[in-house]
Amino acid sequence: MTSVNEVLVAYDGTPLSEKALTHALDVYSDAPITVLHVIDYIEESYSAKALIGDETLRKRARDRSAELLAEAEAKAAEHDREVKTASEVGKAADEIIEYADRHGIDVIVIGSHGRSGVSRVLLGSVAETVMRRASLPVTVVR
Known part of the structure; x- marks a missing residue:
């Protein structure tokens, strides 16, 4: 079996991303783990942008990302x-x-459902796309 030197966990705060993090912490106990949160401004509604403005939405998204990553750090500390x-x-x-390509990641761990795409009911559109396009192993946790 090939050794894993670096693990990337995609994290969005959903229960399945939490399961993905727990899985990575348990299975890759000797490897460094990076938890990545992706801020997708496109998901913000146009009406919200009109009401409070782009910069306020960006700040809220950055703050939320920092909160999610702090939660991930706390979950890791529990392990x-x-x-x-x-x-x-x-x-x-x-x-x-x-990110995985730029940072020499050996394996990506991702939850099977996120917030995107009703059409990807069984797997999740983000997980499916990562699985299809990544040039390295991807573990999908459900």
């Missing part, structure tokens, strides 16, 4: 582990794959 955290802006699947 007596430390994790690195990162936040990127863009389309989730694209950013997860690009």
Whole structure:
């Protein structure tokens, strides 16, 4: 079996992303883990932008990302582990794959459902896209 030197966990605060993090902490107990949250401004509604403005929405999204990553750090601490955290802006699947490629990640761990796409009921559109396009192993947790 090939050794895993670096793990990336896609994290959005949903129960399945929490399961993905727990899985990575349990299975890859000797490997460093990076928890990545992707801020996708496209998901914000146009009416919200009109009411409070783009910059306020961006600040809220950055603050929410910081909160989610702090939650992930706390969950890792419950397993007596430390994790690195990162936040990127863009389309989730694209950013997860690009981050993994740029940082020499050996395996991506992702939850099977997120907030995107009703059409991907069984797997989740982000997980499916990552699984199809990544050039490295992807573990999908459900």
